[in-house]
Amino acid sequence: xxxxxxxxxxxxxxxxxxxxxxxxxxxxxxxxxxxxxxxxxxxxxxxxxxxxxxxxxxxxxxxxxxxxxxxxxxxxxxxxxxxxxxxxxxxxxxxxxxxxxxxxxxxxxxxxxxxxxxxxxxxxxxxxxxxxxxxxxxxxxxxxxxxxxxxxxxxxxxxxxxxxxxxxxxxxxxxxxxxxxxxxxxxxxxxxxxxxxxxxxxxxxxxxxxxxxxxxxxxxxxxxxxxxxxxxxxxxxxxxxxxxxxxxxxxxxxxxxxxxxxxxxxxxxxxxxxxxxxxxxxxxxxxxxxxxxxxxxxxxxxxxxxxxxxxxxxxxxxxxxxxxxxxxx
Numbered sequence: 001x002x003x004x005x006x007x008x009x010x011x012x013x014x015x016x017x018x019x020x021x022x023x024x025x026x027x028x029x030x031x032x033x034x035x036x037x038x039x040x041x042x043x044x045x046x047x048x049x050x051x052x053x054x055x056x057x058x059x060x061x062x063x064x065x066x067x068x069x070x071x072x073x074x075x076x077x078x079x080x081x082x083x084x085x086x087x088x089x090x091x092x093x094x095x096x097x098x099x100x101x102x103x104x105x106x107x108x109x110x111x112x113x114x115x116x117x118x119x120x121x122x123x124x125x126x127x128x129x130x131x132x133x134x135x136x137x138x139x140x141x142x143x144x145x146x147x148x149x150x151x152x153x154x155x156x157x158x159x160x161x162x163x164x165x166x167x168x169x170x171x172x173x174x175x176x177x178x179x180x181x182x183x184x185x186x187x188x189x190x191x192x193x194x195x196x197x198x199x200x201x202x203x204x205x206x207x208x209x210x211x212x213x214x215x216x217x218x219x220x221x222x223x224x225x226x227x228x229x230x231x232x233x234x235x236x237x238x239x240x241x242x243x244x245x246x247x248x249x250x251x252x253x254x255x256x257x258x259x260x261x262x263x264x265x266x267x268x269x270x271x272x273x274x275x276x277x278x279x280x281x282x283x284x285x286x287x288x289x290x291x292x293x294x295x296x297x298x299x300x301x302x303x304x305x306x307x308x309x310x311x312x313x314x315x316x317x318x319x320x321x322x323x324x325x326x327x328x329x
Contacts, residue, residue, distance in 0.1 A: 021046040022078060026067065029122060033114040039095045040119070041070040042127070045081060045088040050128030053135075055089040055288055056120065060101065060140030060147040063168065063185070067095040069144075076276050086280040087288040089137075090127050094119055098190075100168075101147030105196035105203055116155055132160075133223070137283045139163040141276075142239075142267065145229075149209040149246075152227065156219050161226030161287035163279035164243075166235060166267055171245035173211055175204040182238050210249045217253055226286035227257035228279060232265025239267065252321040258282060 023044050028037035048054070059077075061069035070093035080086035096111050103110040124131050136159050140148045145167030152162035170178040183191075191199050195207075205211050213220065220227075227250070231243035240261065247259040260278070265271040285291065305315065 022074075022081075023048075024070070024074065027126070029119065031114055031118055033110040033118065034096075034099075035109065038114070038119075039067045040123075041067040041093045042123075043070055043074055043077060043091040044127075045090070048088075048090070048127075052088075053128060053130045055087060055135040055137065056123055056127075056129045057089045057091045057283070058115070058120070058136075058138040058140075058148075058151070059091050059093045060138065060144030061093055061095070062140070062142030062144050063098050065144075066097075067093045069093050069141075073276065076273055077280070080277055080280045085277060086284045089288070090123065090129055092119075092123055096147075098143070100143060100194060100207075101150050102194055102207060104194050105200050112150060112154065115151065116158060120158065133158055134160040134287060137161045137163070137287050139165065139276075139279050139283065140167075141165045141272070142237075143168045145169075146209065149229075150207065150212065152225055153209060153212040153216055153220060156216070156223035156225040159225065161228070161283050163228040163283055164230070165272075165275060165279055166231045166239050167209070167229065167243060167246075168237070168239060169209055169242035169246060171241045173205070173208065175199060175201050182241060185237055210246050213246070213250055213255055214253055217255060220255060226283070227255070228260075228282040228286075229257060230260040230262060230275060230279065232262045232267065232271065232275075234264060234266045236267045248322045251319075254318065258286075 025042050025044070027040050027042060029040060030036045031038060045054070059070055059073060061067070070091065073093075077086070077091055081088060094115065096115075099109060099111045101111050101115070103112050120136070123129060129135070133156075138148045138151050138159055139162065140146075142165075145164035146169055148162045148164040149167055149169070152159045170182045172178045172182075188199075191204075195204050206215070229243055229246060231240045233240050243259075244261065247257070250257050260275075262271060262275060265275065309315070
């Protein structure tokens, strides 16, 4: 019932926008890594030609969703194209079930490996896409937001940027510290189906985005991965707590990112469409169409840097962390 409700509410949130001169198709991929065939919905921009070497946007669905999520998001993507808020790209949504975009403990399903090793290369080959990381981005909602974080943090060499909307993450670094208020939609049986019975605490830790960003910090910083996270402050699943926690972990670790806590916004509803447009704008601005150097900013920064040095503040002084007492328990 919960999955049906979420699907209906998301459909209403994205309804009412007219289609542009684009086209969609559904392909099926065979794999030994996951249950096959895997259905993948693909949106092609107006005037698409394989010779264009377009970017790839992976658009990941949430829990209880499937590849049909792309059809509901299509009007918003088309509106962004029409307004030149987002570069023409091939948009693809695979049906991954309720997998958390994970490689399962028992090896029966390896969704993260499938996406990185088979899906992305096949989409590039089939549609003549650019293979550059600066032309490959990922976004998603809820479980798809979690998947975006997981793929970006684990594979910054493949993705130029990620935009995680209301990601399905918990405010903890250890599984035993996760409270039921932050996972009531995922019961013990669900966790055991993915992380093993009993739940493999170390596997959960390695797959938790807050731990992932710390473990892979050097590669993330070296790659320049553009990171955007957002959530509503009224999220019905309390995902604002997990997203705020991740923001603070990244802040303390010195990992650059953009974070938005959207006022009076819930997990579904009328705010989601505009928020998705903002996520697309971020990916366009920070990855696909970065702005030219800002001479005014550089001049002012140089002036402030000289003032800082004159006051005895070293250039490499780290920012202070958030007080530990302010982090969720």
